[in-house]
Amino acid sequence: MTEMTTPSRRQLLTLIGRMGGAAAMYQAMTAFGHAAETQFTGPPVLTGAKPGASVVVLGAGLAGMVAAYELTKAGYSVKILEFQDRPGGRNYTLRGGDSFTESDGTVQKVQFAPGNYINPGPWRIPHHHRCLLHYCRQFGVALEPFIQLNHNGFIHSGSAFGGKPMRYKEVATDFRGHTSELLGKALNAGALDQSVSAEDKEKLLEALRHWGLLDNNMAYTSSVHVSSQRGYDQPPGGGRNGAPTPSQIAGLSDVLDPQVWTAMSFYFNYVMQTTMFQPVGGMDMIGKAFARQVGKLITYNAKVTKVAQGGDGVTVSYKDAPSGKMQSVSADYCVCTIPLSIISQVEMQVGPKLAAAMKAVPYAGQLKMGLEFKRRFWEEDDNIYGGHSFTDQAIAQLSYPNDRMFSKGPAVLLGAFARDLGAFQLTAMTPEQRIEAALKQGEVFHPQYRKEYMNGVSVPWSRVPWILGCTSRWSEANREKHYRNLVEMDGRVVLAGEHASYYGGWMEGSLLSGIDAITQIHERVTAA
Amino acid sequence: MSERPALLLLALPLLALLAAPAMGDTPGSVQAKNNMAEGKALFEQICAACHMADARGSGDGAIPSLASDANLADPAYPVGVVMNGKGAMPPFAELLTPAQVGAAITYVRTHFGNDYPQPVTEADVRKLAQP
Numbered sequence: 082m083t084e085m086t087t088p089s090r091r092q093l094l095t096l097i098g099r100m101g102g103a104a105a106m107y108q109a110m111t112a113f114g115h116a117a118e119t120q121f122t123g124p125p126v127l128t129g130a131k132p133g134a135s136v137v138v139l140g141a142g143l144a145g146m147v148a149a150y151e152l153t154k155a156g157y158s159v160k161i162l163e164f165q166d167r168p169g170g171r172n173y174t175l176r177g178g179d180s181f182t183e184s185d186g187t188v189q190k191v192q193f194a195p196g197n198y199i200n201p202g203p204w205r206i207p208h209h210h211r212c213l214l215h216y217c218r219q220f221g222v223a224l225e226p227f228i229q230l231n232h233n234g235f236i237h238s239g240s241a242f243g244g245k246p247m248r249y250k251e252v253a254t255d256f257r258g259h260t261s262e263l264l265g266k267a268l269n270a271g272a273l274d275q276s277v278s279a280e281d282k283e284k285l286l287e288a289l290r291h292w293g294l295l296d297n298n299m300a301y302t303s304s305v306h307v308s309s310q311r312g313y314d315q316p317p318g319g320g321r322n323g324a325p326t327p328s329q330i331a332g333l334s335d336v337l338d339p340q341v342w343t344a345m346s347f348y349f350n351y352v353m354q355t356t357m358f359q360p361v362g363g364m365d366m367i368g369k370a371f372a373r374q375v376g377k378l379i380t381y382n383a384k385v386t387k388v389a390q391g392g393d394g395v396t397v398s399y400k401d402a403p404s405g406k407m408q409s410v411s412a413d414y415c416v417c418t419i420p421l422s423i424i425s426q427v428e429m430q431v432g433p434k435l436a437a438a439m440k441a442v443p444y445a446g447q448l449k450m451g452l453e454f455k456r457r458f459w460e461e462d463d464n465i466y467g468g469h470s471f472t473d474q475a476i477a478q479l480s481y482p483n484d485r486m487f488s489k490g491p492a493v494l495l496g497a498f499a500r501d502l503g504a505f506q507l508t509a510m511t512p513e514q515r516i517e518a519a520l521k522q523g524e525v526f527h528p529q530y531r532k533e534y535m536n537g538v539s540v541p542w543s544r545v546p547w548i549l550g551c552t553s554r555w556s557e558a559n560r561e562k563h564y565r566n567l568v569e570m571d572g573r574v575v576l577a578g579e580h581a582s583y584y585g586g587w588m589e590g591s592l593l594s595g596i597d598a599i600t601q602i603h604e605r606v607t608a609a
Numbered sequence: 610m611s612e613r614p615a616l617l618l619l620a621l622p623l624l625a626l627l628a629a630p631a632m633g634d635t636p637g638s639v640q641a642k643n644n645m646a647e648g649k650a651l652f653e654q655i656c657a658a659c660h661m662a663d664a665r666g667s668g669d670g671a672i673p674s675l676a677s678d679a680n681l682a683d684p685a686y687p688v689g690v691v692m693n694g695k696g697a698m699p700p701f702a703e704l705l706t707p708a709q710v711g712a713a714i715t716y717v718r719t720h721f722g723n724d725y726p727q728p729v730t731e732a733d734v735r736k737l738a739q740p
Contacts, residue, residue, distance in 0.1 A: 184667055203634065239641055339639045347637030422697035423671045443699040445633070446658060471638035478636045498636045502643050502704050508658035543659045549671050550697050552633060586633040 121212035121589075125596050127155035127603045134606050136599070137162065137397050137410050139388070140418035141379045142170025143588050144577040144595035146371035147216065148416045149378055152599050160410055161375065162383040162399055164547050168376060169368025170418075171202035171548070172588060175451065175538060176363070183544040189512050192453070192536040194491040199451030200364040201540035202551075203588050204495075205229065205357045210589035212596070213367070217360070220370035227357040228483045230348045231468020235526050238473050241338030242331060246470070246526050251328070253345050254294065254311035255336045258301035261293020269299065303330045344471050352587065359483060367588070383408075387428040388415060390573045414602045418578040418595070420444075422550035431571045438567035441559050442580055444550030446543035448504040450476070450519050452496035454533040459494065460486060462529060474522040475503035491535060496523055508541035515539040552579060552586030568594065570601045643705075648716025651709055656717070659698070664721040671697075677722035684729045685737045687714045692738040707734035 134157050138145045141163035149159045167173070175181060177193035205227040206213060217224055232253075235246040242252075267273055268282055268289075277285060289295060294307045301307070308314075308327040315326040347353055360366035372379070382402040389396045395415040401408055419427060422444045429436065459465040459481050467483040476497035485492075496519040499507050507515050516537045524530045542551035555564070568581045577591070577598035584590025645651050653662065659672050666672040680686050691710050694700035701710060708731040718725040 185661060343639045344637050352632060425671055426669055440696050443694045444697040469637060473639055473641040477638045500636055502655060503640050505655045505658035509654050549667055554699060
């Protein structure tokens with residue numbers, strides 16, 4: 082166009098960013114209709130670091146690695162201590178040939194065919210997690226769609242539909258239809274005349290008729306019209322038998338089972354809305370991408386035992402696991418990303434407020450299972466391509482692979498994503514018992530299970546030795562009392578990780594907290 | 610806009626438990642009610658997930674041992690911990706009934722080298738669970 086003298090939106094934002102800092106830029110971006118969905122305004126700008134300033138990072142998960150990456154870029158001297166023999170933390174993937182050892186020494190060998198995997202930890206990425214997507218872009222991590230909402234997935238409840246699994250599209254359409262009919266009846270009986278103007282009443286009745294697929298009498302009844310959303314007995318075809326026949330709607334009582342509206346409501350969650358993504362080939366592609374940048378800074382097999390700090394620096398003591406030797410690292414500052422579920426094993430020299438906050442955060446103990454089958458019967462027989470099926474049994478849900486659809490040969494589905502009591506029940510079992518439970522419960526959806534089953538692996542997070550829990554689970558009361566104390570720098574030590582964020586259990590939270598932690602360090606360094 | 614947070618705060622105690630997990634990466638289903646009544650079954654199927662079948666915890670102290678545990682002498686302590694959570698342990702007040710909590714605690718207080726025969730009843734749990 083002709084506006085050569087007018088700064089482009091990007092130039093303007095850069096200018097505002099330079100002059101007013103990130104907060105001003107964020108405000109401006111929001112005014113432009115950008116960025117309202119994230120607190121991420123781009124990687125931190127850490128200019129003016131003192132030459133030689135040093136930071137020791139505890140933990141080579143995403144929080145620790147993003148901290149190390151950005152600090153190094155800004156000129157800091159960084160070392161990372163990692164308890165395990167690999168980078169990534171909870172960002173990891175199990176494939177054939179891997180083995181997994183539980184806290185009581187139980188070993189499971191993963192027997193998946195080449196190319197198959199499960200992501201025991203994070204496994205889906207919301208489209209608005211822009212910080213994570215930024216680093217995926219920057220490091221060239223290939224992403225593909227994660228099929229979240231599948232209308233053809235199943236909903237199962239032992240106390241509705243005679244225990245028979247129903248398709249999501251059937252129950253969601255029926256829920257909408259029945260509730261629309263009831264609201265229509267209330268409107269027509271004048272029951273809501275105090276709350277709704279005559280004009281709005283007409284509009285609402287019209288909306289309910291269409292939205293709820295109601296008939297001429299404002300009733301929700303089985304029809305080809307209704308079947309155009311909930312599915313048919315005989316779907317439309319061609320030629321002489323082309324005419325469809327309607328399916329039978331379910332009754333109101335069944336449709337009011339909490340499993341129905343819980344699933345519908347689940348897909349409305351901010352963090353669950355489509356589009357979602359996953360890395361091609363496994364979630365650990367992200368951890369590995371970070372490790373390509375900062376891997377040379379990592380000391381593996383280092384079990385931190387003490388974090389001591391004084392006026393002039395931090396000293397971290399750790400045991401080198403292979404040799405059993407005690408070692409130490411000193412630095413000006415420390416970013417500690419050790420999960421709070423195991424931080425009690427480290428003698429942390431911190432003030433009483435942070436010490437109390439570190440003890441105030443419960444952890445969820447979720448469990449995932451990967452089951453490998455000889456073929457993709459969910460695709461071939463049941464027309465399910467990615468997405469989920471939900472149940473009120475302990476396994477809670479099945480999730481179907483989002484990649485390599487239509488391929489021949491063995492494939493892995495997520496045979497359980499259990500939480501709360503269901504997760505504890507499965508965790509307390511032996512690996513063999515867990516598989517048996519998952520087969521028995523999953524058979525409700527897929528009678529092909531037993532015939533096609535090959536092998537499986539279960540990951541009970543409460544028994545993952547290096548964390549003994551899955552993700553932080555702040556209550557609002559605890560947040561009010563302890564969150565600020567947890568995330569604010571204590572002397573020369575600052576915490577980071579998903580537990581130090583409002584995005585508990587999401588990689589985005591780990592990254593954003595890592596960035597805030599090093600921003601605090603940098604502010605201290607440059608203020609001095 | 611600026612007055613909204615204040616209004617929301619009033620509703621927090623009720624909303625907190627319901628709203629918090631929705632932000633996490635959690636399953637999208639409702640679980641059937643768990644009707645286990647026996648203390649032994651509750652321990653073996655729920656508590657043992659973390660405290661292990663022999664009640665010795667994680668060995669390194671992060672998940673404490675319940676074996677020969679003097680902290681169990683006064684029922685108020687285990688009831689408070691189970692109902693309200695402690696450290697990384699989640700609260701069970703929303704997951705188990707007071708009767709189930711009482712049965713599980715009674716079982717642990719009389720096994721694994723613990724000898725506190727006085728049962729912890731549903732009423733005890735209700736009374737002692739006040740945070």
